[in-house]
Amino acid sequence: MRLLVLSTWWPEPADNGSRMRIMHLLRALSVRHELHLLAFSQGPPESVQHAELDGMCASVQAFARPGRPLTTADRLKSLVVSTPASVRATWSAQFAQAVTSAAARLRPDAVLALEIDVAPYARLVQRTTRILEDLELNFMLQQYRLHRAPHKRLRYLLTALKHRSYVRQTLRDFAAVTVVSSDEAQLVRAIMREQPVRVAVVPNGADVAGSSAYQYEPDADTLIYPGALAYHANLDAVQFFLHAIFPLIQRERPQTKLRITGRNTDEQRAALGSAEGLEFTGYVADIRALIARSSVEVVPLRQGSGTRLKILEALAVGTPVVSTRKGMEGLELKAGEHLMVADTPHAFAQATLTLLNDVELRQRLSQAGKQAVATRYDWRTIAADFCALVEESVHKEVS
Known part of the structure; x- marks a missing residue:
């Protein structure tokens, strides 16, 4: 046709x-x-x-x-x-x-x-x-x-x-x-x-075949949020994380870092304030390698619509995810089996810390998440x- x-x-x-x-x-x-x-x-x-x-x-x-x-x-x-x-x-x-x-x-x-x-x-x-x-x-x-x-x-x-x-x-x-x-x-x-x-x-x-080239081999105590701050939902999510969640994580693990990907202006970065351990990667054509080198992907979204490619991409390379219910909206995934889900700052911080502290849990979620994406979201x-x-x-x- x-x-x-x-x-x-x-x-x-x-x-x-x-x-x-x-x-x-x-x-x-x-x-x-x-x-x-x-x-x-x-x-x-x-x-x-x-x-x-x-x-x-x-x-x-x-x-x-x-x-x-x-x-x-x-x-x-x-x-x-x-x-x-x-x-x-x-x-x-x-x-x-x-x-x-x-x-x-x-x-x-x-x-x-x-x-x-x-x-x-x-x-x-x-x-x-x-x-x-x-x-x-x-x-x-x-x-x-x-x-x-x-x-x-x-x-x-x-x-x-x-x-x-x-x-x-x-x-x-x-x-x-x-x-x-x-x-x-x-x-x-x-x-x-x-x-x-x-x-x-x-x-x-997610590109299941292409993602198989990446192995989950994380840098220690490294979190990632993939998404440019020009999108209002991303900016709100990162501000929420840095102001309400990240301090709770760093109180227990002060060495923890957060990577933020995407093109971000000086003005957008300034809107986040100053925080120890914050790393801006800039534009990356294929972020899957960065995601695979991160211990946990955090998705603290509170607004926006559709379904989150960022979650599917992370699971496809085996990186465990902590998300709000809003972030995983529309995805046929189970909390505690394929990813961790938390909405309050304390619960989100605890879920992230649990993953950082428990290598076996990370590996279990990694395998289950990859299988779910391969089955339902290829x-x-x-x-x-x-x-x-x-x-x-x-x-x-x-x-």
């Missing part, structure tokens, strides 16, 4: 969760189908990397990511129009023209919209099968729950309701939609009611299931 793929993210290099997911799915699709990719870049379109994409796609095009600050007029207009202000503020006429031109030239069997931001462009393509990949609804409700100030709660509640209405209207034009967890699937089915859209769970995964199996979903959706619409 000929597939027109529209992406919110330029997927190469695959150095964050969204890009990794896209690359694994495209790689699997490219084995059986002809792919044409149009995607927004995170930097200048002319400077994007595309060597690997060129081997998978018949054509690739990068576009500048649109966007402008929301004005008061934008917010007022949102009171009377159905399209969210954030969608209107990021509309790209250039991208829309490229999509319609590509569709007319290629006559694709299906259009894949990778994330909700590019769904409006997929709707421009007529007489084809449309599939929306990786829809998230829960994050809007989280913002409402996180805030206590009445005016902010009201604002986020209204935003969440508008977003749900917009998603419901959008999905009427799609044959199928994928989500990363059963919780997200329930939310989508609830808002779609009797609308005939197929909702499929396509979880995040990208090869997940991507194959996604390919089957695309093919079935097209064949159903044709028939």
Whole structure:
């Protein structure tokens, strides 16, 4: 089949969760189908990397990511129009023209919209099968729950309701939609009611075959948190850990270090304050070697949505994980068997110390975690299931 793929993210290099997911799915699709990719870049379109994409796609095009600050007029207009202000503020006429031109030239069997931001462009393509990949609804409700100030709660509640209405209207034009967890699937089915859209769970995964090259051989008393601080949920998690948890760990094991990966600015680092044993690794193209050399991966997340690739990557190389319940949300893993789970600062610190003090427990969790990922979260199996979903959706619409 000929597939027109529209992406919110330029997927190469695959150095964050969204890009990794896209690359694994495209790689699997490219084995059986002809792919044409149009995607927004995170930097200048002319400077994007595309060597690997060129081997998978018949054509690739990068576009500048649109966007402008929301004005008061934008917010007022949102009171009377159905399209969210954030969608209107990021509309790209250039991208829309490229999509319609590509569709007319290629006559694709299906259009894949990778994330909700590019769904409006997929709707421009007529007489084809449309599939929306990786829809998230829960994050809007989280913002409402996180805030206590009445005016902010009201604002986020209204935003969440508008977003749900917009998603419901959008999905009427799609044959199928994928989500990363059963919780997200329930939310989508609830808002779609009797609308005939197929909702499929396509979880995040890990590169099990590639991870087998790494052995869990940790540096003593070394913790790791993989994730750039530019993402608000990562910044909140690290601040929470450094201020409330790390001092409790260092009180018993003062030699303990924390590695933080990713591109982080001086301003973002300053927001963490000063702490002994803090190490910034900077950008690392493949962080699996660093994770495998860390005693424990800590995931003290309190907000965010989706499922955590960082947990799956750690378990795939055999590094034990301590996570909050929020951090392991949507993953079919058992606390105490595949990873340690704790929510309060004291409990999180104690779980981490228990692992640092008990080599046998670390090895037991290491083996169980690797087995769980290999069984349930291997990208090869997940991507194959996604390919089957695309093919079935097209064949159903044709028939």
